[in-house]
Amino acid sequence: MGSPGPNPRVTERSEGLPRAYVVRSQRERLLEATIRVTAAKGYDATSVGDVIEFAGVSEETFYEFFGSREECFLEAYDAVMDVLVAHVESAFEACVAEPWPQRIVAGVRALVELLAAEADIARMAMVEVTAAGDAARERYRAALARFRPFLEEGRTYSSQGEELPADTARFAIGGATSMIFDEIRAGRGPELPRLLPDLVFAVLMPYLGAEAAEDEMRRLVREG
């Protein structure tokens, strides 16, 4: 990761490689460049020129793949969210035999660890997307909704069950993501795992109430 600029690794000559491979890798390089440059400079300041320079492809090639800077951004964003959701899902599913709160802990832990390790992905996924226009915000909303099924299993676990408000998952996800947003925006993305107990509380509380959510929180603090 690091600052934008020509990336020596991806500007190597590509003669002799199969055409399909070159095309795919050019496209992927553009998507990756979008993530890197947007994270470093912010969405507003990122131009097609920055992206093609970083990716080491021509402007003509860029427009063969994407109609606009926004289109490229949205595709890169979807790719990033696919990675995030898959990562959380596999952590959640890996402990399918555990009680629901433990599975939530596993999912949230996987999320913050990935975001902490991948600063550019974190910035793109959680912060820059909110400044990138209506279409991007719509993707952001849709992406967050993909976490909802993990939470809604809490309805069957919770003693409140069916009496929980309709927006419970939205409330829980909103609370947690807004804390994550603030941390990343303040440049504390790498320290996100420290927030794990608070995030777990925010997600579990609406389903289980404060006492049960705090028990999980305390357990995490004890475990360090």
Next chain:
Amino acid sequence: MGKQGAAKVQPGEQGAGLTTATADDMGIGKLGLDGPPKREKIMVGMLEEVGANGYDPTSVRTILARTGLYRQAFYDHFTDKDACFKRAFEAGVAHLEAIAIEAAATEEDWRGKLRAGLGAVLDFLDAEPEIGRALIVEVHAAGAEPLRRRAETMKKITEFIDLARRELGGESPPGIAPEGILAGIHAIVHSRLATGENDGFRELLPEFMYFAVLPYFGAVAAREEMSAAQAEVGRAQA
């Protein structure tokens, strides 16, 4: 109060200062400002433009078109679009704070104050969704200052929410509770405004009260509060 714009802020009623009867449909009075009416009209036009079309497409020209004012009127009060938005944002947030505080002042206990204050904000959003969108959704597009201002307001609300602790006997929730409550409520409002679900904000009050009461007073109290607020929404709609 229902969503029929019951809380459309009338000049001189919830805002301070302006009392002219013709002011409302001109956009004057919506932010409850003292000072030159044209200045407020421009700020309201600014927020409505940004709320309707987004920050980037908004220009001095589009604001003038919306307000029907001349260029000179704009530049008499503001140096440029950015400066105008910052002032308008500040005024809008201050106005929301004021109507919440005023509504809460009529109630005795924490729950009543929260219900009234939150209800007043939701009524404002039902009446002025474009201004709401400018203040709550478009805040990211306009640089650091509005975000700082928003953080200040969020801190005040968080502190108010946490006053619930004073009414508790023994057990009390962890320090993160009020922040989580506010962030969750904010996320739901934000998501609605961002996707153009522009009405029915008042109907969200029962579940918001549930989420706020739950961590401090437990599930039974939260459900009671939700049912009571639902009954109130039902009465208002009847």
